[in-house]
Amino acid sequence: MKPPLRIAIAGLGTVGAGTVKLLQQNAELLAARAGRPLLVTAVAARHRGRDRGVDLEAVRWFADAAALGRDPEVDVVVELIGGSDGIAREVVAGAIAAGKHVVTANKALIAHHGTALARAAEARGVALLFEAAVAGGIPILKTLREGLAANNVTRIYGILNGTCNYILTAMRETGRDFVEALKEAQELGYAEADPSFDIDGVDAAHKLAVLAAVAFGSAVDFAGVHVEGIRHVSALDVDFAAELGYRIKLLGLARLTRDGLEQRVHACMVPRSTPIAHVDGVFNAIVVEGDFVGRIMLEGRGAGAQPTASAVVADLLDIAVGRWSSTFTVPASALEARPSSPMARHVGAYYLRLMVVDRPGVIADVAAALRDEQVSMEQMIQRGRRPGEAVPVVLTTHETEEAAMRRAIARIDRLDSVLEPTRMIRVENL
Amino acid sequence: MKPPLRIAIAGLGTVGAGTVKLLQQNAELLAARAGRPLLVTAVAARHRGRDRGVDLEAVRWFADAAALGRDPEVDVVVELIGGSDGIAREVVAGAIAAGKHVVTANKALIAHHGTALARAAEARGVALLFEAAVAGGIPILKTLREGLAANNVTRIYGILNGTCNYILTAMRETGRDFVEALKEAQELGYAEADPSFDIDGVDAAHKLAVLAAVAFGSAVDFAGVHVEGIRHVSALDVDFAAELGYRIKLLGLARLTRDGLEQRVHACMVPRSTPIAHVDGVFNAIVVEGDFVGRIMLEGRGAGAQPTASAVVADLLDIAVGRWSSTFTVPASALEARPSSPMARHVGAYYLRLMVVDRPGVIADVAAALRDEQVSMEQMIQRGRRPGEAVPVVLTTHETEEAAMRRAIARIDRLDSVLEPTRMIRVENL
Numbered sequence: 123m124k125p126p127l128r129i130a131i132a133g134l135g136t137v138g139a140g141t142v143k144l145l146q147q148n149a150e151l152l153a154a155r156a157g158r159p160l161l162v163t164a165v166a167a168r169h170r171g172r173d174r175g176v177d178l179e180a181v182r183w184f185a186d187a188a189a190l191g192r193d194p195e196v197d198v199v200v201e202l203i204g205g206s207d208g209i210a211r212e213v214v215a216g217a218i219a220a221g222k223h224v225v226t227a228n229k230a231l232i233a234h235h236g237t238a239l240a241r242a243a244e245a246r247g248v249a250l251l252f253e254a255a256v257a258g259g260i261p262i263l264k265t266l267r268e269g270l271a272a273n274n275v276t277r278i279y280g281i282l283n284g285t286c287n288y289i290l291t292a293m294r295e296t297g298r299d300f301v302e303a304l305k306e307a308q309e310l311g312y313a314e315a316d317p318s319f320d321i322d323g324v325d326a327a328h329k330l331a332v333l334a335a336v337a338f339g340s341a342v343d344f345a346g347v348h349v350e351g352i353r354h355v356s357a358l359d360v361d362f363a364a365e366l367g368y369r370i371k372l373l374g375l376a377r378l379t380r381d382g383l384e385q386r387v388h389a390c391m392v393p394r395s396t397p398i399a400h401v402d403g404v405f406n407a408i409v410v411e412g413d414f415v416g417r418i419m420l421e422g423r424g425a426g427a428q429p430t431a432s433a434v435v436a437d438l439l440d441i442a443v444g445r446w447s448s449t450f451t452v453p454a455s456a457l458e459a460r461p462s463s464p465m466a467r468h469v470g471a472y473y474l475r476l477m478v479v480d481r482p483g484v485i486a487d488v489a490a491a492l493r494d495e496q497v498s499m500e501q502m503i504q505r506g507r508r509p510g511e512a513v514p515v516v517l518t519t520h521e522t523e524e525a526a527m528r529r530a531i532a533r534i535d536r537l538d539s540v541l542e543p544t545r546m547i548r549v550e551n552l
Numbered sequence: 553m554k555p556p557l558r559i560a561i562a563g564l565g566t567v568g569a570g571t572v573k574l575l576q577q578n579a580e581l582l583a584a585r586a587g588r589p590l591l592v593t594a595v596a597a598r599h600r601g602r603d604r605g606v607d608l609e610a611v612r613w614f615a616d617a618a619a620l621g622r623d624p625e626v627d628v629v630v631e632l633i634g635g636s637d638g639i640a641r642e643v644v645a646g647a648i649a650a651g652k653h654v655v656t657a658n659k660a661l662i663a664h665h666g667t668a669l670a671r672a673a674e675a676r677g678v679a680l681l682f683e684a685a686v687a688g689g690i691p692i693l694k695t696l697r698e699g700l701a702a703n704n705v706t707r708i709y710g711i712l713n714g715t716c717n718y719i720l721t722a723m724r725e726t727g728r729d730f731v732e733a734l735k736e737a738q739e740l741g742y743a744e745a746d747p748s749f750d751i752d753g754v755d756a757a758h759k760l761a762v763l764a765a766v767a768f769g770s771a772v773d774f775a776g777v778h779v780e781g782i783r784h785v786s787a788l789d790v791d792f793a794a795e796l797g798y799r800i801k802l803l804g805l806a807r808l809t810r811d812g813l814e815q816r817v818h819a820c821m822v823p824r825s826t827p828i829a830h831v832d833g834v835f836n837a838i839v840v841e842g843d844f845v846g847r848i849m850l851e852g853r854g855a856g857a858q859p860t861a862s863a864v865v866a867d868l869l870d871i872a873v874g875r876w877s878s879t880f881t882v883p884a885s886a887l888e889a890r891p892s893s894p895m896a897r898h899v900g901a902y903y904l905r906l907m908v909v910d911r912p913g914v915i916a917d918v919a920a921a922l923r924d925e926q927v928s929m930e931q932m933i934q935r936g937r938r939p940g941e942a943v944p945v946v947l948t949t950h951e952t953e954e955a956a957m958r959r960a961i962a963r964i965d966r967l968d969s970v971l972e973p974t975r976m977i978r979v980e981n982l
Binding site: 140144147148151152154155157253259260261264265268269270271272273274339397400401412413414415416417418419420421422423426428429431432433434435436438439440443445446447448451452453456 | 570574578581582584587689691700701704769827831843844845849850852853856858859861863864869874875876877881882886
């Protein structure tokens with residue numbers, strides 16, 4: 123058997139402790155599969171004393187994660203600290219510079235600095251792998267980079283944030299409004315005390331930027347992602363979605379258009395008949411459309427210590443066996459810096475919900491606003507009748523350009539009989 | 553750029569032609585990803601003249617596939633002839649003996665001779681890869697072997713035959729009976745003129761035997777698979793399944809029990825709430841349950857020239873890059889020859905459909921037969937009343953051992969008031 127792979131782990135939070143646990147619990151299996159032992163030889167964490175449920179007696183401790191990253195007795199550094207800059211970035215850059223392989227679960231770091239770090243890793247001839255950064259235990263990056271590598275990817279989309287999916291699922295199943303469902307998610311530990319990173323779509327956008335780079339061979343472009351969250355999704359919208367045959371999901375979607383790379387994260391109405399509509403609760407799923415393979419969907423747990431550890435250790439196995447290859451499918455130097463396809467040019471169908479005064483002529487005014495911007499209505503629902511009072515009116519459009527849709531919404535919102543800003547949700551007929 | 557990978561293709565049926573088409577159409581992409589061109593330099597097929605929609609002008613032709621397999625000007629042989637023995641086996645064994653890498657889509661060959669061929673390949677230091685043999689375009693073998701390699705797999709199951717899934721989906725959606733749905737599948741090209749290989753479960757069993765070997769590090773054991781098909785599934789059963797909250801799917805399932813390796817292919821009732829229940833038509837799906845990752849599902853097209861070519865070329869890319877590793881996750885010499893867990897020891901829930909004479913005392917007799925074998929009933933439905941005539945009675949059981957269930961069915965079938973052999977479908981509460 124070959125000599126052990128010496129692993130240093132920077133950061134012993136839940137994922138760090140889970141990774142150590144996996145490496146210890148499945149040590150025999152891993153050694154058989156790698157042809158060599160995978161050994162944790164050093165760790166860095168702020169608090170040494172804390173009980174993490176794993177045996178770290180024989181392991182060297184570093185208070186300074188950056189020093190750990192440069193340690194000569196280590197083959198690979200696992201960065202599980204988090205954050206796009208600061209110490210996490212320093213550990214990763216330092217380890218690469220010191221000629222060590224790096225595995226990280228840090229989506230923010232890769233979304234912001236992935237291209238530069240991949241270039242540095244390639245220049246030093248070391249691996250930079252981050253399967254755990256996207257969709258937790260789902261091996262989507264390996265699938266894109268290797269399993270589906272024969273294909274031109276035509277589109278990729280997915281449910282990339284378990285917190286949002288849990289909230290939207292709870293809203294649908296219980297009829298609750300957003301605020302209540304969020305509160306429940308927080309009580310269950312599925313949402314943070316400050317949930318904005320998840321519910322405003324930033325976390326999903328980090329993951330989408332990484333996915334798009336791997337799928338399309340583009341330089342990672344987080345700034346180019348159009349990001350919206352789910353705060354504006356109301357129980358009323360969830361109801362109307364069901365009535366129209368849709369479910370509401372926060373999706374990240376990316377594809378190449380004639381204008382460049384389109385990357386967007388926002389709430390979507392998806393047909394109930396499409397597989398991703400049935401991915402509920404904290405589960406994540408990613409759909410890849412390839413020119414030969416057609417549609418492939420991967421579903422699984424997108425977060426949690428154990429699924430994330432599964433992905434981290436899969437990367438370590440690839441390094442142990444020596445079967446790692448380019449970080450982003452092609453060499454980092456060959457990544458294309460594509461322009462970001464502007465959202466104003468996006469073409470799609472739309473759901474609009476208006477709150478209007480129930481009186482004659484309102485629908486005619488709304489229809490005229492749409493007509494004036496060449497937006498073609500597909501269907502319209504006005505539920506109930508309360509003459510003189512506020513009622514919701516819902517409509518869906520045929521495919522139209524986003525810029526025209528926005529102009530039409532601005533016209534609608536200027537109408538006297540329209541009482542609140544119109545709510546818009548994009549319809550994705552996947 | 554490194555020298556080209558020289559590829560020989562044995563068999564130019566739809567998958568062979570699709571593979572050549574992919575290699576030509578996406579040549580630039582593949583070269584960028586592999587760091588070297590992937591070139592088809594030789595082919596073997598019986599009929600040279602036939603138009604296959606691909607350019608084979610510059611390629612050397614062999615009438616004898618076995619000679620192609622030994623050709624010194626070739627790095628890798630792709631076997632797309634099919635069949636567990638005969639020429640396909642000869643080509644693969646010959647290519648390995650001649651020191652060439654082998655890629656094959658031949659599930660029957662691997663199900664019957666996988667362990668021996670993998671040993672031969674390892675002894676010669678060449679790759680033997682067969683991603684396309686299981687579930688077409690879905691990269692499930694790479695996922696098991698690499699993406700989820702940090703896990704002990706606790707169970708694996710899936711929809712492995714698109715023909716059966718198409719038929720069962722059509723039965724549910726249209727209310728048709730099996731024979732009519734099969735006829736439609738044949739007209740659409742989803743079923744062969746002689747469909748027995750698919751509808752009797754043999755094709756799914758080949759795939760399951762391969763999956764189980766990769767998932768559990770067991771020697772491939774096709775003979776150990778318990779195989780049933782879907783001929784006995786009636787429109788009535790499909791209806792009752794819906795009423796009970798289930799859908800009927802032909803699944804292949806494998807897990808380790810205290811008795812050994814359990815491998816079974818048969819029609820199952822699966823709860824409508826489980827993701828695999830929503831995989832319809834010709835799509836395949838595989839669920840892997842791992843000790844750290846939890847439940848992962850992969851869904852996609854399980855057959856067809858283009859998805860299969862996607863899998864074949866993914867294997868070729870792995871060979872071109874040099875990132876292939878053990879055929880079955882661990883070295884072939886380390887595969888364990890586990891005993892086959894006997895079906896009589898299987899523990900699960902069951903659905904029974906009886907055709908009985910509608911008269912007092914029938915249900916009491918049936919209940920007594922179950923009680924006498926310690927089988928505990930969960931629910932019972934008798935729909936409609938037609939005194940003195942034949943009516944269906946349906947019941948489901950709590951978990952019980954298969955041997956006891958079979959004894960109880962034998963008792964039931966001996967009752968005077970039971971008019972036809974009882975139909976049994978296993979319930980999988982996934």
